[in-house]
Amino acid sequence: MGARVGLLALGLAGWLVACDDDGGAKATADAAVDAQVGADAAVDAGPPEPTPACDALDPAECTFPWPSNLYLAEDATRATGYTLRFGADSLPANLQGVRIRPAVFERMDGYEPGVPLMLVVPHLDPANLPDERAIDESVSPSSPLLWFEDTGAGLRRVPCFAELDLKEADPDRRLLFVRPAEILREDTRYVVALRDLQAEGGAAPVPSEAFVALRDGVATGALAARQARFDRVFADLEAEGIPRDSLYIAWDFHTASADALHGPMLQMRRAGFEATGPDGPELTITDVEEFAPEADDTGRPVDPYIALELRGTMRVPHFMEPWGEGQFGKTGYHFFLGADGLPAQNGWRDAEFWVRVPHSALDGTPHGLVMYGHGQLGRGSQVRAGDKGQVANDGKLIFFAADLVGMSEEEEGGVPSILLDMNLFPWIADRLHQGLLEYMLLTRAMKQRLQSVPAIQAHGIVIDPSRVYYSGISQGGIFGATFMSLAPDVTRGHLGVPGQHYFTLLGRSRNFLVLFAFLENAYPHPADQWVALQVTQQLWSQTDPVSHYRHISAEPFEDDPPRSVLLAPARGDYQVAPLTAEIVTRSGLGVSLLAHYDDDRAVPLVEPVGYPHAGSGLVGWNFGNAWPPPGNTPPDGEDPAGDPHGKPRKDLDHNRQMVHFFDTGEIIDVCGGGVCRRDP
Numbered sequence: 001m002g003a004r005v006g007l008l009a010l011g012l013a014g015w016l017v018a019c020d021d022d023g024g025a026k027a028t029a030d031a032a033v034d035a036q037v038g039a040d041a042a043v044d045a046g047p048p049e050p051t052p053a054c055d056a057l058d059p060a061e062c063t064f065p066w067p068s069n070l071y072l073a074e075d076a077t078r079a080t081g082y083t084l085r086f087g088a089d090s091l092p093a094n095l096q097g098v099r100i101r102p103a104v105f106e107r108m109d110g111y112e113p114g115v116p117l118m119l120v121v122p123h124l125d126p127a128n129l130p131d132e133r134a135i136d137e138s139v140s141p142s143s144p145l146l147w148f149e150d151t152g153a154g155l156r157r158v159p160c161f162a163e164l165d166l167k168e169a170d171p172d173r174r175l176l177f178v179r180p181a182e183i184l185r186e187d188t189r190y191v192v193a194l195r196d197l198q199a200e201g202g203a204a205p206v207p208s209e210a211f212v213a214l215r216d217g218v219a220t221g222a223l224a225a226r227q228a229r230f231d232r233v234f235a236d237l238e239a240e241g242i243p244r245d246s247l248y249i250a251w252d253f254h255t256a257s258a259d260a261l262h263g264p265m266l267q268m269r270r271a272g273f274e275a276t277g278p279d280g281p282e283l284t285i286t287d288v289e290e291f292a293p294e295a296d297d298t299g300r301p302v303d304p305y306i307a308l309e310l311r312g313t314m315r316v317p318h319f320m321e322p323w324g325e326g327q328f329g330k331t332g333y334h335f336f337l338g339a340d341g342l343p344a345q346n347g348w349r350d351a352e353f354w355v356r357v358p359h360s361a362l363d364g365t366p367h368g369l370v371m372y373g374h375g376q377l378g379r380g381s382q383v384r385a386g387d388k389g390q391v392a393n394d395g396k397l398i399f400f401a402a403d404l405v406g407m408s409e410e411e412e413g414g415v416p417s418i419l420l421d422m423n424l425f426p427w428i429a430d431r432l433h434q435g436l437l438e439y440m441l442l443t444r445a446m447k448q449r450l451q452s453v454p455a456i457q458a459h460g461i462v463i464d465p466s467r468v469y470y471s472g473i474s475q476g477g478i479f480g481a482t483f484m485s486l487a488p489d490v491t492r493g494h495l496g497v498p499g500q501h502y503f504t505l506l507g508r509s510r511n512f513l514v515l516f517a518f519l520e521n522a523y524p525h526p527a528d529q530w531v532a533l534q535v536t537q538q539l540w541s542q543t544d545p546v547s548h549y550r551h552i553s554a555e556p557f558e559d560d561p562p563r564s565v566l567l568a569p570a571r572g573d574y575q576v577a578p579l580t581a582e583i584v585t586r587s588g589l590g591v592s593l594l595a596h597y598d599d600d601r602a603v604p605l606v607e608p609v610g611y612p613h614a615g616s617g618l619v620g621w622n623f624g625n626a627w628p629p630p631g632n633t634p635p636d637g638e639d640p641a642g643d644p645h646g647k648p649r650k651d652l653d654h655n656r657q658m659v660h661f662f663d664t665g666e667i668i669d670v671c672g673g674g675v676c677r678r679d680p
Contacts, residue, residue, distance in 0.1 A: 050087065050088070051070065051071060051073060051085050051086060051087040051090070051102075052070065052087055052222060053087035053088065053089040053090045054087070054090065055068040055070040055071075055210075056208065056209070056210035056223060057208055057210050057211050057214075057249060057251065058119045058120060058208060058249070059208055059209075059210075060119075060120035060122070060172075060173065060527075061118075061119075061120060061527045061531070062089075062090055062091075063086070063090050063091070063531055063535075064118060064119045064120060065117060065118065065119040065249060065251060066115075066116070066117065066118035066119070066531070066534060067111040067115050067117070067253045068251070068253070069226075069229060069251055069252055069253050069254075070226070071084055071085055071086050071087075071090070072084065072085075072110065072253065072254055073085040075109070078109040078257070078259075078260070079109055079187060079257035079258075079259040079260065080109040080110045080187050080254055080255075080256065080257050080260075081109075081254075082109050082110055082254055083106050083108075083109055084105050084106060084108040084109065084110060084111070084256075084538065085102065085105075085106055086102035086105060086535075087102065088102065090102060091531065091532070091535055092523050092525075092528035092531055092532050094420065094421055094422075094522040094523055095521065095522055095523075095524070096421075096522075098421055098423065100422050100423055100532060100535060100536075101423055104423075104426065104539065105535060105538055105539070107260060107539075108256050108260050108261075108538050108539075109187075109256055109257050109259070109260040110187065110253075110254040110255045110256035110257065110260070111253055111254070111255055111256060111538065112255070112256060112261070112537055112538050112540075112541035112544075112546065112547065113183055113184040113185065113186060113255050113256070113261075113541065113546055113547050113550075114180065114183065114184065114500070114501035114503065114504065114537070114541065114544070114546040114547075115180075115184070115253075115255070115534070115537075116177050116178060116179040116180065116503070116504075116534070117147075117160075117176075117177070117178035117179075117192055118175055118176070118177055118530060118531075118534065119175070119176055119194075119249065120172075120173060120174065120175060120176065120527070121176050121194075121197055121199075121205050121248070122171060122172045122199070122205065123171045123172070123199045123200045123201075123205075124164065124171075124174070124176055124197060124198070124199060124200075124205065125198040125199060125200050125201075125202075126162060126163070126164055126176075127198065128144055128196065128198060129144055129145060129162035130143065130145060130160075130161055130162060131161050131162060131163055131630045131631075132161045132163070132181075132579055132630045133601070133604075133630055134161070134604065135159050135160070135161050135181045135586075135604040135605060136159070136604040136605050138159050138160045138161060138181065139157040139158075139159050139605070142196075144194060144195055144196045144197060145160050145161075145162060145178055145194065146191075146192060146193040146194065146195065146237070146242065146250075147159075147160045147178070147180065147190065147191075147192050148190065148191040148192070148236070148240070149184075149185065149188060149189075149190055150188065150189040150190065150191060150236070150252075154239075155191060155236055155239070155240055158180060158181075158182060158184075158190070159180075159181035159182060159586065159604070159605055160178050160179060160180050160181050161178070161179055161181055162176060162177065162178050162179075163176075163177050163179070163630065163631050163632055164176055164177075164631075165177065165526055165527075165530065165632060166631050166632055166633045167507075167526045167529075167632070167633075168526040168527070171200065173525070173526075173527060175526065175527055175530060177632065178192070178194075179504060180583075181583055181586055181604075181605070182583060182586045182587040182588070183500075183546055183549060183550065183583065183584065183587040183589065184255050185255060185550075186255055186256060186257055186258050186261065186547070186550070187254070187255060187256070187257040187258070188254070188255050189252055189253075189254050190252060190253055190254070190255070191233055191236050191237065191250070191251075191252045192250065192251060192252070192253070193233075193237060193242070193247050193248075193249065193250035193251075194247070194248045194249050194250075195242070195246045195247050195248055196246070197248050205248060207247070207248050207249060208249070210223055211247075211248075211249050211250075214226065214227060214230040215230075215234065215244050215245070215247065215250075217231070229252070230250075230251070232252070233250050233251060233252050234250065236252075237250060256538075256541075261541065261542050261547045262542065262547070262548075262551075262557065263342060264335065264342055264343050264433055264542065265433050265436065265437075265486065265542065265543065266557060266558065267342040267343055268319050268343050268433055268434075268437050269437060269440065269486060271317065271319075271343075271344075271345055272316070272317050272319075272437045272440070272441055273440075273441070273444070273488070275317040275345060276316065276317065276441055276444070276445075278448070279444070279445065279448035279449055280314075280441050280442070280443075280444030280445035280446075280447075280448055280449060281314040281315055281316050281441050281442075281444075281445050282314065282315065282445070282449065283312055283314055283353075283445055283449050283450070283453060284312050284313050284314070284315075285310055285311070285312040285453060285454075285455060286311055286312050286313060287309075287310070287311040287312070288308065288309070288310055288311075288455045289301070289308070289309045289311075290307065290308055291303035291306050291307055291308070291309070293307075293359050303389060304359075304389070304393075305358055305359065305386070305389030305390050305392060305393040306356050306357065306358055306359070306389045306392070306393075307357055307358060307359040307361065307362055307459070308355075308356075308357040308455065308459060308461075309354065309355065309356055309357070309384075310354070310355040310357070310453065310455055310456075311352070311353070311354055311355075312352070312353055312355075313350040313351060313352055313353070314350070314351055314353060314438075314441065314442060314445055315348050315349070315350055315351075316348065316349060316350075316351050316437070316438055316441050317345045317347075317348060317437075318336075318345065318346050318347050318348055318349040318434070319335065319336055319343040319344065319345060319346060319433065319434055319437070320333035320334065320335065320336055320346065320430065320431055320434050321333060321334065321335075321336040321346055323426070323427075324423075324424050324426075324427065326414060326416075326417020326418065326420070326421065326424055327416070327417050327420050327421070328413070328416065328417055330413055330414040330417050332411070332414050332417075332418075332424060332426070332427030332431065333426075333427060333430065333431045333434070334426035334427070334430040334431070335426070335430045335433075343433065351402055351403070351405075351438045351442070352380065352402060352403060353380060353400060353401065353402045353442055354380050354381055354383050354384070354400060354401050354402075355398065355399075355400045355446070355450070356383055356384065356388065356389065356392060356398065356399045356400070357392075357398050357456075357459075357461060358389065358392040358393035358396075358397070358398070359393055360392075360393045360394075360396055361396070361398065361459075361461045361462075362459055362460065362461070363460075364460050364461075364462050365396060365462070366396070366462045366463070366464035366467075367396050367397060367398050367461070367462065367463065367464060367467075368395075368396065368397050368398070368464050368466075368467025368468065368469065368662070369397070369398050369399075369400065369443075369446050369447060369450070369463065369464075369465075369467065369468045369469070370392070370397050370398070370399045370400070370468075370469045370470065370471050370662075371400060371401070371439060371442070371443045371446075371468075371469070371470045371471075371483075371487075371490065372388065372399050372400065372401040372470075372471055372472065372476065373401075373404065373439070373470065373471070373472025373473070373475070373476025373477070373479060373480050373483065374401060374403070374404065374408075374472070374473075374475065374476050375473060375474040375475050375476060376407070376474055376475045376511055376575075377407060377408060377409055377411060377412045377415070377475070378408065378409060378475065379403050379408060379409045380401035380402040380403050381401070382401070383399050383400070383401035385649075387649050387650050387655070390655070391471075391655050391658070391659065394655075394659070395655075395659040395662070397467075397469075397659070397662075398446075398450075398461075398463070399471075400442065400446050400450075402438055402439060402442050403435070403438075404432070404435040404436070404438075404439065404475070404476075404479060405431055405432075405434055405435040405438065406427075406428055406429075406430075406431035406432030406433070406434060406435040406436075406543075407428060407432060407435070407475060407479070408435065411427065411428065411431070414427055415428075415515060416515070416518050419515060419518035419519045419522060420518055420521075420522040421522070422523075422532045422535075422536055425536040425539060425540075426539065428540065429536065429539035429540050429542060429543070430539075432479075432540075432542075432543040433542070433543060436479070436482060436483060436486060436543060439483055439487070440483070440486060440487050440488065440489075443468065443470075443487055443489050443490060444488070444489055446463075446468075447463075447465045447468050447489050448465070450463055451463040451465075467662070467663070468489050468490050469490060469492050469493060469494070469662045470483060470484060470487065470490050470492075470493035470494065471493065471494040471496065471658065472493075472494070472495060472496060472498075473496035473497055473646075473649050474496070474497055474575060474576060474645065476496070477495040477496040477497050477498030477499075477567075477568075477576070478495075478498050478499055478500065478502075478505075478544075478545060478576065479543070479545065480493055480494075480495045480498065480545075480565070481493075481495055481498065481500065481545035481548055481549055481552065481565060482543055482544070482545045482548040484548075484552050484563050484565050485545075485548040485549070485550075485551040485552045485556075485557065485560075485563070486548070486551075486557065486560075488560065490563070491561060491562075491563045491564065492563065492564050492565070492566075492661060492662055492665060493563070493564075493565045493566070494565070494566045494568070494658045494661065494662070495565050495566065495567045495568065496568050496648055496649050497568065497569055497570050497573055497575070497576050497645050497648060497649075498545075498567050498568075498569060498576065498581055499569075499576040499577055499578070499580035499581055500544065500545040500546045500549065500580050500581070500583070500584060501537075501541075501544060501545075501546040501580055501583075502537060502540055502544055503533055503534055503537040503540075504577070504579075504580050505576060505577060505580055506533065507632035507633060507634070508577040508579070508628075508632060508633065508634050509574070509575050509576065509577070509634050510574045510575060510634040510635065510637055510643075511575050512634075513634065516529075519532070519533075549584050549587065549589050549591065550587075550589055552564070552565060552589070552590070552591075552616065553589070553590040553615070553616060554588070554589045554590050562590075564615050564616045564661075564665055565591065565616045566616070566617060566618075566619065566657070566658060566661045566667060567581050567584070567591065567616075567617070567618040567619070568618075568619055568621060568648045568654060568658075569581045569582075569618065569620060569621065570620075570621045570622075570623060570625070570644035570645060570647060570648055571598060571620060571621065571622045571623070571625050571627060571644065572623075572625025572626055572627060572628060572635060572639060572641070572644055573625075573635075573643070573644055573645050574634060574635050574637060574643040574644075574645055575643065575645045576645065578620070581618060582603045582606070582618070584618070585603060585606050585618050586603070586604075586605055586606050590615060590616050591616040591617065591618060592608075592609045592613060592615065592616065592617045592618070593606045593607075593608045593609065593617070593618050594608060594609060594610075594611065594613060594617045594618060594619045594620075594667060595608045595609065595610050595611060596608075596620075596671065596673070596674050596675045596676070597618070597619075597620040597675070598620055598622065598675060599622075599674075599675045599677070600627065601627065611667065611668055611669035612666045612667060612668045612669070613666065613667045614665055614666050614667075615665070615667075617667045619657065619667065619676060620675070620676065621644070621647070621648045621651070621654065621676045621678075622675055622676060622677040622678070623641055623644040623647045623677075623678050623679075623680060624640075624641035624644075624677075624678070624679060624680035625639050625641045625644050625680075626639060640680065641680035642680065647678070651678065653670035653671065653676070654670070654676075656670055657670045
């Protein structure tokens with residue numbers, strides 16, 4: 001990691017030399033106040049009508065309050081009735097004056113299902129706002145945080161929690177995040193409001209001019225066009241016993257539909273499997289290496305668990321095209337689109353894979369298959385880790401893997417370019433679709449074709465195609481949930497140290513500290529950094545598990561069967577915050593919290609279930625770490641127990657629980673009726 005950090009730092013220094021001190025013109029909400037609260041604005045002719053750059057409801061930042069309904073342009077052709085359309089000058093510009101362009105976000109018809117509220121309340125005192133430790137207080141009748149789902153039959157309270165941005169020192173510009181404590185529904189209207197806020201010193205914060213005008217029904221100019229929408233918001237809240245004059249701010253927004261979030265991936269899945277046929281892509285073996293269980297006179301390298309490694313390539317349909325050039329000469333990929341606006345095949349590409357066969361398979365005992373998901377910006381070759389070999393040998397399993405292109409080692413050099421110009425974010429967001437498709441196609445090929453590979457036949461190895469599973473750790477645990485919602489050949493998966501919603505994860509991860517330096521220097525103001533990350537999360541959520549957990553078992557895609565997953569987070573994880581996995585258990589998606597999760601704290605509003613448990617569930621692991629303080633910063637890295645991130649996968653009881661789940665669909669207690677605690 002040290003060499004990579006050094007290279008990133010050198011690249012950052014070179015980029016800064018190329019920049020001057022002019023951060024580029026930033027659209028301000030002052031102009032929006034003048035335009036929307038003041039005199040009538042001129043109306044531009046011709047469809048579509050331009051979206052105003054800034055929302056006047058929060059004059060501190062252009063696009064606030066986020067997610068603003070100002071940018072939901074009515075569009076009868078979309079599933080939600082909206083297109084997400086920002087103004088030409090709405091989004092931040094980097095130090096070189098390059099503004100994030102809005103056009104790509106029009107693929108969305110609402111906001112992503114992990115979207116937080118973001119606004120600025122100058123000099124806010126958060127003492128009375130429920131944080132992540134007090135989520136249950138957010139749904140109390142007296143809560144200052146008001147978040148409702150419009151069910152069509154009325155409003156339902158949504159649990160949430162508040163936190164101030166710890167990156168911003170200026171109390172006049174410090175962001176307030178209000179994050180949903182459950183995954184939001186697709187294609188759904190939400191009503192949100194804040195009341196009874198306190199400023200430092202005890203004074204009540206003053207609402208914006210624009211909000212007061214809407215609240216009092218006296219909006220003029222361009223703001224008057226929004227009056228009817230806000231009247232509905234106030235009426236909905238008043239029906240819940242919340243008078244409008246008690247509010248600091250209130251608005252509504254709409255989440256994106258499954259069509260916008262998942263249409264591209266499902267189209268690629270259909271076309272990809274059609275192109276490769278019922279048996280999946282052909283496998284070309286390029287290298288075979290044999291291992292001895294112990295030193296002998298054959299000269300073979302020694303591996304106590306693995307007998308055979310196969311490396312090869314598969315030819316897969318390609319749905320990307322080269323696009324964009326970053327600061328360091330890097331070029332990435334984005335969707336190659338057909339006439340229908342969906343990804344279309346653009347030739348073929350060769351994808352690498354690795355297969356690891358244990359010694360236990362050499363006697364002809366049928367062995368199952370496990371697709372392995374690698375870690376952050378890694379490679380499929382990480383399947384060589386020793387803990388996988390022991391699981392394979394003991395569990396009668398053959399592990400295989402590939403690169404998750406989009407977030408693999410191949411993309412590592414492009415990440416700094418993206419963070420310096422967030423217009424390049426499709427390099428990640430779009431190409432992840434290709435990586436996930438390749439995971440699915442490799443799984444099909446392993447199930448249908450591995451048995452006929454000459455090296456497999458020569459060693460008398462027997463594949464059991466009825467036992468096909470998934471196991472991923474870290475990034476592989478995160479995107480494993482996405483894979484499990486999509487893979488037609490896998491019904492049970494293990495998600496090691498997982499999370500969901502990268503926008504929430506990044507601020508809480510020590511992995512992102514170095515990369516944040518690029519973002520901070522390109523977009524110096526913390527508010528701009530968070531807007532840049534949140535607007536690109538609209539694209540990322542097409543593959544982020546925040547939009548896929550719903551489709552594992554609660555609402556399977558198309559004609560897919562329900563699937564089940566075992567989540568295994570680690571308390572105090574430096575890299576992936578368990579908080580985001582806990583949110584899944586609160587979301588009503590069929591993922592239960594198993595008993596004895598933790599001996600120091602409960603998960604608010606979640607009732608644990610006992611062992612044994614059939615179906616999806618979360619089992620907590622404690623390696624002696626403290627829980628980090630609440631907030632959008634990572635653990636300080638000084639816990640005497642060290643980073644627990646890599647420890648569950650090496651625990652024999654954890655692995656025994658995982659293999660039992662693979663074979664039976666049942667989660668059993670492996671920790672003696674208590675917390676799964678291990679000494680540091």
